Amino acid sequence: MHRPAYSFVRSFPATPANDFQVDRHYLLCASTGALRLEAEGATWLLPPARAALITAGRPIRISIPQPVTTSSVLFDTNFVPPPPAPLTVFDLTPLARALVAECGLCATEDQPPSRYAESVLDALAAVTWKLAEQPSPVVVPTGRSPELRRALHLTEQRLAEQLTFEELAAEVGLAPRSLARRFEDECDMTWRATLRRMRILRAIEELAAGDTPVTKIAYAVGYTSLSAFNAAFRQLTTRSPTEYRASFRP
Structure with missing residues (x-):
């Protein structure tokens, strides 16, 4: 069954840099630990309380310097507008963090889609797309x-x-x-x-x-x-x- 968006939580050990690309717009959050993201000649750090919004089809490199748990939401490109940039890292507000957590409960890949889940995903997209208009300055060129x-x-x-x-x-x-x-x-x-x-x-x-x-x-x-x-x-x-x-x- 096709889903307009879905959420999942995963844990990963420390891992060297790997190329990564998906066909949906990707909201990536670290619950514990931190990730490093590299794209377009720059490196970003993604600790808890921050998120990365990655445009569908955009290749990036991800490395994990320490064990990490991530919360992610994948949005169908027809469900939401394109993100404001190919890759944006920004601070999450308490509202955004609460919506990410709620998506992890009601909008997982193995659950049938519901109107409530779609409304939460809609709200999360609206909030995070707005936050992505103010990217974090903590970035280092490569x-x-x-x-x-x-x-x-x-x-x-x-x-x-x-x-x-x-x-x-x-x-x-x-x-x-x-x-x-x-x-x-x-x-x-x-x-x-x-x-x-x-x-x-x-x-x-x-x-x-x-x-x-x-x-x-x-x-x-x-x-x-x-x-x-x-x-x-x-x-x-x-x-x-x-x-x-x-x-x-x-």
Whole structure:
């Protein structure tokens, strides 16, 4: 029986990056843990309390750095309008989270469709399509050239170290001025701004993983003071690390 939309909940172990594509518009939410999504030259992090809206037929890469439980809703392309962008990651409101949970109870793939389920799915689509108009700023470019992609990889691998830009340039075989131009041209931001975003992304992963103290997370991602970490975190997410972790809880 054809369904205009349906919901399912699944758990996955930590998994390397894999290509993913479906023929329906896909609303993906993490209930526990976090996922990484890569598409169109950028990387997004998807912890609890956030969602990704993926347009039907749009290929993306998904990696799972830690075990995760996801809540997903697949919408028929004739049931809802196209999403506002090929891939959008955004914060869920309490209403949106409640609707996702309700869909998991009344609109699963093995249940016969009902008018109530369709009304809940309709409401969820209306709310999340509207939220997708305000995407999250926590995104990191992936780069195009081999040198910049290697520089980004090395930066991510050494977040806890006090790596200098000159050391990084030497490791990828470019002069510092040439590497700086690559960051400006391919990432539209400086290396320092990219490093700050990577540190906040890693911190969000750790906040989603459990109850590790915020101070320990700050040092683990390369900050030497809690105040500097809190300020950088709030600047990018508009919330403190403690407030952000609290948003993951039901």
